[in-house]
Amino acid sequence: MLLAVVTGALVSLIFQLKRSLQKVEKTIGDIDEKVLPLIEEAQVSINNINSITDKVDRGLSSAEKAMNNLKLAASAVKQVGSTLSSDGMLRFFLKSGALVGIKAAAGVLKERLFQKGGKKDGK
Numbered sequence: 001m002l003l004a005v006v007t008g009a010l011v012s013l014i015f016q017l018k019r020s021l022q023k024v025e026k027t028i029g030d031i032d033e034k035v036l037p038l039i040e041e042a043q044v045s046i047n048n049i050n051s052i053t054d055k056v057d058r059g060l061s062s063a064e065k066a067m068n069n070l071k072l073a074a075s076a077v078k079q080v081g082s083t084l085s086s087d088g089m090l091r092f093f094l095k096s097g098a099l100v101g102i103k104a105a106a107g108v109l110k111e112r113l114f115q116k117g118g119k120k121d122g123k
Helices: 002-084 086-122
Strands: none
Touching: none
């Protein structure tokens, strides 16, 4: 009789274990069916985010270069503006006029020196 009770308990336990294993297998199947595609979609989304981040980094770098170029251009415009101001322009013309005069005088002196030098050597 004890053997029959123990045998019955073991059979019941085996059936319960079989049902539990079936539930575990169904749960694993559900995970494969539902969770794995979500993981793949998450990976695609992560790749897209990485791509967007790289593009933003490149855009910020380009914007930084553009801002530096704008600073340089603004500085050049400021210098041109100060040069073209009345005082600056007057100084510019005076300096350039003086330079032209000095060049012309040097040319005349050079020409006269060569003329005198040529006459002495030719005599």
